[in-house]
Amino acid sequence: xxxxxxxxxxxxxxxxxxxxxxxxxxxxxxxxxxxxxxxxxxx
Amino acid sequence: xxxxxxxxxxxxxxxxxxxxxxxxxxxxxxxxxxxxxxxxxxxxxxxxxxxxxxxxxxxxxxxxxxxxxxxxxxxxxxxxxxxxxxxxxxxxxxxxxxxxxxxxxxxxxxxxxxxxxxxxxxxxxxxxxxxxxxxxxxxxxxxxxxxxxxxxxxxxxxxxxxxxxxxxxxxxxxxxxxxxxxxxxxxxxxxxxxxxxxxxxxxxxxxxxxxxxxxxxxxxxxxxxxxxxxxxxxxxxxxxxxxxxxxxxxxxxxxxxxxxxxxxxxxxxxxxxxxxxxxxxxxxxxxxxxxxxxxxxxxxxxxxxxxxxxxxxxxxxxxxxxxxxxxxxxxxxxxxxxxxxxxxxxxxxxxxxxxxxxxxxxxxxxxxxxxxxxxxxxxxxxxxxxxxxxxxxxxxxxxxxxxxxxxxxxxxxxxxxxxxxxxxxxxxxxxxxxxxxxxxxxxxxxxxxxxxxxxxxxxxxxxxxxxxxxxxxxxxxxxxxxxxxxxxxxxxxxxxxxxxxxxxxxxxxxxxxxxxxxxxxxxxxxxxxxxxxxxxxxxxxxxxxx
Numbered sequence: 001x002x003x004x005x006x007x008x009x010x011x012x013x014x015x016x017x018x019x020x021x022x023x024x025x026x027x028x029x030x031x032x033x034x035x036x037x038x039x040x041x042x043x
Numbered sequence: 044x045x046x047x048x049x050x051x052x053x054x055x056x057x058x059x060x061x062x063x064x065x066x067x068x069x070x071x072x073x074x075x076x077x078x079x080x081x082x083x084x085x086x087x088x089x090x091x092x093x094x095x096x097x098x099x100x101x102x103x104x105x106x107x108x109x110x111x112x113x114x115x116x117x118x119x120x121x122x123x124x125x126x127x128x129x130x131x132x133x134x135x136x137x138x139x140x141x142x143x144x145x146x147x148x149x150x151x152x153x154x155x156x157x158x159x160x161x162x163x164x165x166x167x168x169x170x171x172x173x174x175x176x177x178x179x180x181x182x183x184x185x186x187x188x189x190x191x192x193x194x195x196x197x198x199x200x201x202x203x204x205x206x207x208x209x210x211x212x213x214x215x216x217x218x219x220x221x222x223x224x225x226x227x228x229x230x231x232x233x234x235x236x237x238x239x240x241x242x243x244x245x246x247x248x249x250x251x252x253x254x255x256x257x258x259x260x261x262x263x264x265x266x267x268x269x270x271x272x273x274x275x276x277x278x279x280x281x282x283x284x285x286x287x288x289x290x291x292x293x294x295x296x297x298x299x300x301x302x303x304x305x306x307x308x309x310x311x312x313x314x315x316x317x318x319x320x321x322x323x324x325x326x327x328x329x330x331x332x333x334x335x336x337x338x339x340x341x342x343x344x345x346x347x348x349x350x351x352x353x354x355x356x357x358x359x360x361x362x363x364x365x366x367x368x369x370x371x372x373x374x375x376x377x378x379x380x381x382x383x384x385x386x387x388x389x390x391x392x393x394x395x396x397x398x399x400x401x402x403x404x405x406x407x408x409x410x411x412x413x414x415x416x417x418x419x420x421x422x423x424x425x426x427x428x429x430x431x432x433x434x435x436x437x438x439x440x441x442x443x444x445x446x447x448x449x450x451x452x453x454x455x456x457x458x459x460x461x462x463x464x465x466x467x468x469x470x471x472x473x474x475x476x477x478x479x480x481x482x483x484x485x486x487x488x489x490x491x492x493x494x495x496x497x498x499x500x501x502x503x504x505x506x507x508x509x510x511x512x513x514x515x516x517x518x519x520x521x522x523x524x525x526x527x528x529x530x531x532x533x534x535x536x537x538x539x540x541x542x543x544x545x546x547x548x549x550x551x552x553x554x555x556x557x558x559x560x561x562x563x564x565x566x567x568x569x570x571x572x573x574x575x576x577x578x579x580x581x582x583x584x585x586x587x588x589x
Contacts, residue, residue: 003256010247013326014240020319021236027092043085043222
């Protein structure tokens, strides 16, 4: 594998992690809003 | 290269900050709603965001981050994939079974509790016993990882490190059990994932960026440079594929989250956790690959030191603090899940379903038992951790032992003819075959090697068949199993026994599957699955919040 491809191979994982983190945070915030709206605890 | 250190005041400040914030978060959980069921299952109504974060945080533990980097360092570019990808896919493969289990017993607390309803006491206690052993070792392993990290990055000793970590985790988990564990998991997973996003590129750039691969290629063997390395597959990937399906079935921490999440959110939760776990663990594993290219020797010859060593070599104090929080977060999130799982097993499987009279379990006494269990388990794990046993090796062993349980447990949830005798005999017989092979008490030569290889090939078919069965049903499962065994047969005969660790795991699968199937085929009993729902009901009589 060339150096550039290996670099992409190493750095692609933090990008994927960032995507997952965005999904989790957005879902969490929407659950917080829904819980507040309905006057219910999160858990 | 000079290693960066955190001083004692900074280390103590970070630990105080981390556990202080975590504890304050748990205080937001209302004590007025406390009852035994919520303590164990968080009311079965947890949303997607928190559940997916919790599943990801629980599956990622400090040792998995270290082990992925070790795999990268040992096997080269494909190493982290052979650790992280298979572990991630196993979360996905367990999803259809999880859905089935939840539909059979929507208000259950543990997997062993469902086995009690399905088969009776012996099956339940076999699974509960293996769960307790696994969770206790996992807890000790996390304490060791935390203590070792503190000892490496600060002037504090290993023993002081494990005492601080153990006290911090116990403090907030004791408060509200699974609810505390799940809620804090969200904060911990944000810290972990955020750290991976920053630290992997930071180390890559600080170590030289793209030039690492140009100047360091001489440090790798051709096998380590090969993305399709057979050595990496047979030594790391294949045994891991065999073990991780068993982890997902045998590990109560995953089952507990399965019972906590809203039923309609099980699928997105498992898919997100699969991607989150895979990307995080493989990402950290890339640090091991970088260390290999850079020609770094692990400190004291221990590959587990690689990740902290790289961090201390290439990160400034600020980023080293971020790294420190990432590892403490990964350690705490799994440790609190283990404590929560252990308390649920003692509350449900020991007291609720065995000591208390049917229908008369006292929820208040259960809560006390749960909290006392957490304290006792923490003490036991500190003792094990202080002796610095090779916990990772013990955990791999427990995972392989769980291999004997996978087929009988799954079959019990689908096939009405599986009896308590079929379950118990098949598991015990599989373990009786597993141990002598795993520890080399019998030599795999001559006829024994031929029989062992043949059974191991069947084991390959069982694993592949179970994976396909979960998603596509019995016919496809059988077909895939037969095809996988057929493909493996020519190359596996005369070959598989040369990998005894892998062979032992495969034998555990095949022997338990063959015996469980044979005994069940000879049985005339037909179990009514609808009875499970009623027998795994709630312990608290008060109406639930839903």
